[in-house]
Amino acid sequence: MSTKTGIEVSIAIGEVVKLTDADVIAAYPITPQTHIVEHLAELVSNGELNAQFIPVESEHSAMSACLGSAAVGARTFTATAGQGLELMHEVLYVASAMRLPIVMAVANRALSAPLSVWGDHSDVMATRDTGWIQIFTENGQEVIDNTLCAFRMAEDKRVLLPVMVHLDGFHLSHMIEPMLLPSQEEVDRFLPPNQYPLPLDPSKPLAMGDFGPPIVYTEAKWAQEYNLLNSRSTILEVWKEFSKVFGRNYSPVECYRCEGCKVLLFTMGSFSETAMSAIDNLRNQGIDVGLVRLRLWRPFPFAEVRNAFKDAEVLITLDRALSAGGPGGPVSSEIKSALYPLEKRPKVVSFVGGLGGRDINVSGFEEMVKRGIEISKTGSSKEYEAFGVRE
């Protein structure tokens, strides 16, 4: 039986990682991820979790240590945020290409400069093409549920890929919420032991991370891409199995009061819950609008995205990251590209906002929807609007 507990989300992640009986945690502390790895260090130190905690000298080293750990078949966890994720960047590609099942919680944080420890999705978007499975979460329960699911997805023999679980820095990482913490028995029932098929083993030598000359590189990358696209069915299966044990459901794209709506708002991460309240208010004001939220960022859920927006006339998107000098928000840009082949598709109005910890409250989302509807009628000379910027 799960236990209802009032607990900080970061601490709860540590508790769940403990229940998975992780073997290695290699991490470097960085705001707003710090409490996650601090708590895990405590659990290892006081003997509650029998694991190696590797206190590395940088995030580059953290991810490098995770490669080695996952390569011997050890269950491996790390966590980072913002600049830390950037410092890991080149090693992220190695983890996915070497097909190493590493689970990482990312407490999403803006990127410098100016220096900001607060939340947005700039760090997520910089890792978009690294080949990791990436999941957005909206509240503490979703964070811990998906952390648990992430291990099963990553370690499944049909997948063998690293997984990032994104939680908004501070808005989620430092929030104390009532959560259903799973029991050891439930976790053991849900999560089978990690059995990496080709671990480093002196009695059966093999070489990992060798070089790929032009004659094999294309084939190697396509094998990786095919596998990431194919991981989709296992991701869905894991969420279904999770639902059987814990009774909570997850899917790549999730809707809130969007049936039959001609206007849809599209968000991801913790802001979605605020947006839901805005949707309720707007419906009370007689505005026919629903909310669609992105859960699975990679592999990108093309079918679900197209299905969610097929009957809408106006789609208003909010990105918490800016593709500088480009089309605005990276997620909005991908939504547009996913909708382009459809004969009938909604007008897409893109906003970029909530940068560097700037809040968008309920009335902010109401204003955004109204402004989006207005732009859909008048058109705009801009590719996107910066929401809430002081002129």
Add this chain to the structure above:
Amino acid sequence: MAKSESELTWKDIEVGCIATEPGSAARYKCGDWRSQRPTYDFNKCIKCGLCQIFCPEGCIYQNEKGHFEANMYYCKGCGICAKECPTKVITMVEEEETDVNKNGD
């Protein structure tokens, strides 16, 4: 590995591009980007083996007469052996045009 590199499809690639056969890198022909090749006047060779010690590729072996010679499957033509040889046995000459797309020949 039954197929040569040029025959491998993406479906043949092992998980994570892992090489499961120890020593298989020896089949990789790294001598095909050579722009110069060593030639030998073995009459001058004192069989000191310095060229073998200095060779960064480790591709110099002792032939049946005891002279030191490079394995051209691996020799990259760096010329260090020619530079180090105390009796000037080795002269580097321009490599002839070969079909670089042919592998394993």
